[in-house]
Amino acid sequence: MRRDRFLLAATLTAIFSADLYFVLLPKLRGVRRTQGLSCSCGSGNLSLPALEGLATPQLSNWTRGPPPPGLAAGGRKLEKLFAHPLYDIRTPALGPEERLLQTEQLLDYYRRKVSRWERHMKLYSEAAAVANVTVTKHKMIYDRDASWLKFHVGINRYALYSRDDPAVVRLLGDMQSMAVVSADYTQDEKALKGACDCTQVVKPSGHHLKLALKMHNFAKVMFKPMRQQRDEETPDDVFYFVDFQRHNAEIAASHLDRILDFRRVPPVAGRRVNVTGEVLQVAHNEDLRAVFFTSPANNTCFFAKCLYVCKTEYAVCGSPDLLEGSLSAYLPGLSIAPRLSIPNPWARSYTFTGREEWEVNPFYCDTIKQMYPYNSGNRLLNIIDMSIFDFLIGNMDRHHYEIFTKFGDEGFILHLDNARGFGKHSRDEMSILAPLSQCCLIKRSTLLRLQLLAQPEFQLSDVMRESLGGDPLWPVLTEPHLLALDRRLQKVLRAVQRCVRRLGEDEVITQDFVKPAVRAQTATEGAASR
Ligand SMILES: Nc1ncnc2c1ncn2[C@@H]1O[C@H](COP(=O)(O)OP(=O)(O)OP(=O)(O)O)[C@@H](O)[C@H]1O
Numbered sequence: 001m002r003r004d005r006f007l008l009a010a011t012l013t014a015i016f017s018a019d020l021y022f023v024l025l026p027k028l029r030g031v032r033r034t035q036g037l038s039c040s041c042g043s044g045n046l047s048l049p050a051l052e053g054l055a056t057p058q059l060s061n062w063t064r065g066p067p068p069p070g071l072a073a074g075g076r077k078l079e080k081l082f083a084h085p086l087y088d089i090r091t092p093a094l095g096p097e098e099r100l101l102q103t104e105q106l107l108d109y110y111r112r113k114v115s116r117w118e119r120h121m122k123l124y125s126e127a128a129a130v131a132n133v134t135v136t137k138h139k140m141i142y143d144r145d146a147s148w149l150k151f152h153v154g155i156n157r158y159a160l161y162s163r164d165d166p167a168v169v170r171l172l173g174d175m176q177s178m179a180v181v182s183a184d185y186t187q188d189e190k191a192l193k194g195a196c197d198c199t200q201v202v203k204p205s206g207h208h209l210k211l212a213l214k215m216h217n218f219a220k221v222m223f224k225p226m227r228q229q230r231d232e233e234t235p236d237d238v239f240y241f242v243d244f245q246r247h248n249a250e251i252a253a254s255h256l257d258r259i260l261d262f263r264r265v266p267p268v269a270g271r272r273v274n275v276t277g278e279v280l281q282v283a284h285n286e287d288l289r290a291v292f293f294t295s296p297a298n299n300t301c302f303f304a305k306c307l308y309v310c311k312t313e314y315a316v317c318g319s320p321d322l323l324e325g326s327l328s329a330y331l332p333g334l335s336i337a338p339r340l341s342i343p344n345p346w347a348r349s350y351t352f353t354g355r356e357e358w359e360v361n362p363f364y365c366d367t368i369k370q371m372y373p374y375n376s377g378n379r380l381l382n383i384i385d386m387s388i389f390d391f392l393i394g395n396m397d398r399h400h401y402e403i404f405t406k407f408g409d410e411g412f413i414l415h416l417d418n419a420r421g422f423g424k425h426s427r428d429e430m431s432i433l434a435p436l437s438q439c440c441l442i443k444r445s446t447l448l449r450l451q452l453l454a455q456p457e458f459q460l461s462d463v464m465r466e467s468l469g470g471d472p473l474w475p476v477l478t479e480p481h482l483l484a485l486d487r488r489l490q491k492v493l494r495a496v497q498r499c500v501r502r503l504g505e506d507e508v509i510t511q512d513f514v515k516p517a518v519r520a521q522t523a524t525e526g527a528a529s530r
């Protein structure tokens with residue numbers, strides 16, 4: 001028995017060392033590289049790309065197959081939206097410097113993943129055999145055409161994917177259906193090792209229940225289980241930073257991101273996950289296995305590591321095994337595609353009483369405009385885009401944003417972690433729009449799309465309903481949440497209108513593309529002033 005334990009411990013040590021060598025060390029090196037990079041970047045070498053954030057057209061949508069019942073009659077607005085000339089603004093041809101990764105580099109990375117998996121599984125199976133533990137064996141495949149690989153190859157300076165990339169549709173399908181072969185804590189949870197400091201109300205993030213799942217073709221996803229029923233509204237007395245993470249918000253946010261044509265959120269699919277077969281039985285991490293239990297109702301449940309320290313955390317349970325969740329496609333590992341996490345200048349105070357400067361100083365934006373990297377290029381405009389996105393979904397938890405270091409200040413910004421959106425449909429939190437209302441700036445491309453989505457012909461709630469109809473967890477959002485999107489969209493347009501009235505169109509609306517494919521403005525002209 002002692003020998004068994006020793007073997008198991010040795011296996012775990014080996015796995016940890018491999019993680020240290022392959023994941024943590026490269027990450028640290030990446031951070032060091034990044035620090036060097038940011039020091040050498042003067043503001044002088046920045047330029048506003050003529051076509052920033054806009055890419056090639058595509059007509060297909062994410063809805064696979066016929067629309068769900070009830071949609072057929074009014075459907076197909078989404079298709080029409082994506083066929084609109086405003087969704088046909090092209091980016092220049094992508095050279096190697098505009099792509100995050102080259103195919104050969106990715107295939108190399110994939111091969112390393114495969115051999116690492118084989119080594120792990122060999123050691124783990126040996127240890128498990130000795131300890132008399134049954135290991136579920138899955139047939140793994142090395143597939144050069146895997147949709148996750150194509151998604152990674154497609155990431156470029158302008159967006160996470162292009163509109164016409166069929167790999168994204170395939171990836172959503174794969175995430176919904178592929179066999180899960182392993183489940184583990186995510187890297188940030190591992191770094192915390194279950195430590196919970198309740199004097200810090202938001203950090204560490206370890207008390208959220210999220211896991212990394214691996215599929216049989218080595219696709220990796222971040223799984224956030226359902227914590228709250230769709231029709232429950234966050235009670236008024238709950239602070240945004242102790243609010244639940246909502247799996248349906250992650251799914252809906254990725255659809256909205258695509259509808260706004262930002263493409264700054266990784267694709268997210270809903271799925272009913274079998275917490276016994278697809279999580280517990282494929283968890284090779286003893287810490288993770290230890291948080292599983294069977295409830296009195298005979299359901300399989302698991303809880304966050306600090307359940308008994310942080311009183312707000314409760315277990316989630318399958319019924320008896322199936323549990324809804326969101327699966328977000330992983331970005332390429334930090335060892336090959338380092339990212340930088342940057343504090344949001346409009347972040348909130350994560351204490352019960354604190355106020356940040358932007359909340360009390362109406363001239364806050366003037367200070368930000370003087371500061372690097374917001375004093376040139378399009379970073380500030382991208383922050384304003386992000387605030388519009390967050391206002392629409394009602395997300396008050398945007399403490400940081402991330403960028404790929406490869407693209408430096410000229411790249412787009414990632415909108416990761418949207419799980420605290422869609423908490424309250426009956427309230428519009430105007431303070432989320434502070435970057436827009438304080439700076440009075442907006443990209444022309446963003447404004448034109450917002451105006452288009454306000455028209456009855458498209459109607460944001462209709463295209464969202466249609467888009468979400470393609471997800472297995474349809475209807476991802478309840479009707480009041482969908483309708484809140486239309487109401488909030490009007491408020492964004494009114495905020496722009498107030499700025500234009502005060503400062504004039506030339507000051508407020510930034511021309512961010514040279515020339516639309518046709519005179520797209522005609523369809524939308526004047527919508528902001530209505
Ligand atoms: N799709 C993804 N691919 C790769 N990494 C991701 C992805 N989504 C999130 N991450 C990374 O994992 C970190 C934690 O994810 P997320 O913010 O969604 O969880 P969280 O539990 O809310 O954490 P926190 O409290 O730190 O915000 C993110 O800051 C990001 O760096």
Ligand SMILES: [Mn+2]
Pocket residue numbers: 205417
């Ligand atoms: Mn978060």
